[in-house]
Amino acid sequence: MTRVQIGAVLVGATLLLVWGFIRVISRWTIVPEHQATIQGERITKSDEEWRQILSPMQYYVTRQKGTERAFTGEYWDHHEDGVYRCVCCGQVLFDSRTKFDSGTGWPSFWEPAGDCVSLLPDHSHLMVRTEVVCGRCGAHLGHVFPDGPPPTGRRYCMNSAALKFEHRNADSASRASTSPGQK
Numbered sequence: 001m002t003r004v005q006i007g008a009v010l011v012g013a014t015l016l017l018v019w020g021f022i023r024v025i026s027r028w029t030i031v032p033e034h035q036a037t038i039q040g041e042r043i044t045k046s047d048e049e050w051r052q053i054l055s056p057m058q059y060y061v062t063r064q065k066g067t068e069r070a071f072t073g074e075y076w077d078h079h080e081d082g083v084y085r086c087v088c089c090g091q092v093l094f095d096s097r098t099k100f101d102s103g104t105g106w107p108s109f110w111e112p113a114g115d116c117v118s119l120l121p122d123h124s125h126l127m128v129r130t131e132v133v134c135g136r137c138g139a140h141l142g143h144v145f146p147d148g149p150p151p152t153g154r155r156y157c158m159n160s161a162a163l164k165f166e167h168r169n170a171d172s173a174s175r176a177s178t179s180p181g182q183k
């Protein structure tokens with residue numbers, strides 16, 4: 001073998017090693033992408049339509065992939081029993097039974113409520129992360145990381161502004177609050 005050939009083999013072997021290393025590391029640090037099963041009709045609206053039905057913060061987070069500041073949202077310290085719906089289309093996304101205190105200042109869950117969110121690779125802000133979007137309307141919800149608690153080991157780090165909480169027995173709760181005579 002000539003020097004050039006040996007050099008080429010060495011470079012090839014090094015590249016292969018680096019590639020394998022990145023593959024192994026990324027398995028530990030990145031949740032793989034996933035396409036949700038669309039529940040019902042896919043919701044599509046123009047930017048203007050979203051702007052009209054959402055608050056400026058909700059619009060910024062869900063439609064412009066924004067992030068609310070930690071410890072400022074409505075749900076990071078919220079412990080009531082119920083479900084969290086998509087603020088844009090109303091699809092149920094998370095159950096309070098899978099919520100945990102991550103200490104990050106954002107509402108965190110170890111699992112979505114069924115196959116309702118899509119996971120997409122996100123390389124923005126010089127980071128490699130996995131973005132979580134609503135499977136039905138594409139609303140940006142937050143990111144998922146592989147450092148959550150059992151049983152899944154995942155941490156769905158969400159923005160409160162993308163969610164709308166609903167008590168588990170919303171019907172009976174609203175009846176009770178609208179008819180003060182019944183207790």
Ligand SMILES: [Zn+2]
Pocket residue numbers: 086087088089090091134135136137138139
């Ligand atoms: Zn949605």
